[in-house]
Amino acid sequence: MHKLFAQPGWGSALAEAQLAWYGLPVEIEDVGNLFKSADARARLAKVNPLSQLPTLVLPDGRIMTESAAITLHLADRASADRSLVPMSPGGERDHFLRWLIFLVANIYPTFTIGDDTSRWLAGEAPQKELSDAMNAYRERLWRVVDGVVGNGPWFLGVRFSALDIYITVMTRWTPRRAWFEANTPGLHALALRGDAVPELAAVWRRNFPPPATAAG
Ligand SMILES: N[C@@H](CCC(=O)N[C@@H](CS)C(=O)NCC(=O)O)C(=O)O
CATH class of the missing domain: 3.40.30.10 (Glutaredoxin)
Structure with missing residues (x-):
């Protein structure tokens, strides 16, 4: 296990x-x-x-x-019909690899650097400046990704892939869904479709529980 x-x-x-x-x-x-x-x-x-x-x-x-x-x-290790990665050499796999690595090599580090800037710099002002710079750069990167998302339903078109899982998860993080809805509608629509994948419902509930509503 x-x-x-x-x-x-x-x-x-x-x-x-x-x-x-x-x-x-x-x-x-x-x-x-x-x-x-x-x-x-x-x-x-x-x-x-x-x-x-x-x-x-x-x-x-x-x-x-x-x-x-x-x-x-x-x-x-997955069967070809379930695989979240296109395995056959060719255009779809190349596209997948390019954007998978784009997400982890370009966007993910903006969190590594920006999540806790006191790890890198002393003083509140420089820390805030770095955090703001990472947030701005991340938004620029997301706009680039939005530019390559077509009409879907998924990142690769008809095929659901790990890229859709990355988008669904990472759009929960800063700048969060309201920003994506306003600025990168393609990514936002894709994330909403990702939220609704039945096989992932329990994982999304555990990781992103809906906010509790006030009683009464
Ligand atoms: N390149 C890594 C990045 C992982 C990463 O930065 N994870 C965050 C959580 S979302 C983390 O553990 N941050 C703690 C730290 O950077 O010290 C990956 O793709 O798995």
């Missing part, structure tokens, strides 16, 4: 959703807030030197980190 180090709503949701899609049983250990809990970081550092999520322990005990590596690893 796989074991996933996780935290609801964090990058582990990328792996959790793919494991659910493939019907792979998984033990989930929520580690806590890595930016607030030294204990959470220390616990994760034993298996991932960067203390990052997702961190996946494979059934044979080996450790996989890096969400794109996890995505390709799981697809290698």
Whole structure:
């Protein structure tokens, strides 16, 4: 069985959703807030030197980190008709690889740098400046991605892929869905379709529970 180090709503949701899609049983250990809990970081550092999520322990005990590596690893073991990665060499796979790596190499680092700028700079003003710069750059990157999303229903057209899981999860993060709705309608529509995938409903509920409504 796989074991996933996780935290609801964090990058582990990328792996959790793919494991659910493939019907792979998984033990989930929520580690806590890595930016607030030294204990959470220390616990994760034993298996991932960067203390990052997702961190996946494979059934044979080996450790996989890096969400794109996890995505390709799981697809290698999936049946062709269920695969979240186009496996045949050609245009669809090339397009998939380009944008998968774009997401993890360009957009994901804006969170790594911007989530807690006190890791890199002293002083509130420089920290805020860096955070603002990361937010602005991220928005620019998302507009680039929006420019390549067609009419769907999915990133690759008719084929549902791991890119749709990334978009569905990452559009929950800053600048969040209202910004995507106003500025990148293609990505927003895709994310809403991703929210509605029945096989992923339980994962989305666990990671992005609807806000509690006031009683009475
Ligand atoms: N390149 C990594 C990035 C993972 C990442 O930055 N995860 C965030 C959570 S969403 C994290 O663990 N941040 C803690 C940190 O950077 O110290 C991947 O694609 O898996």
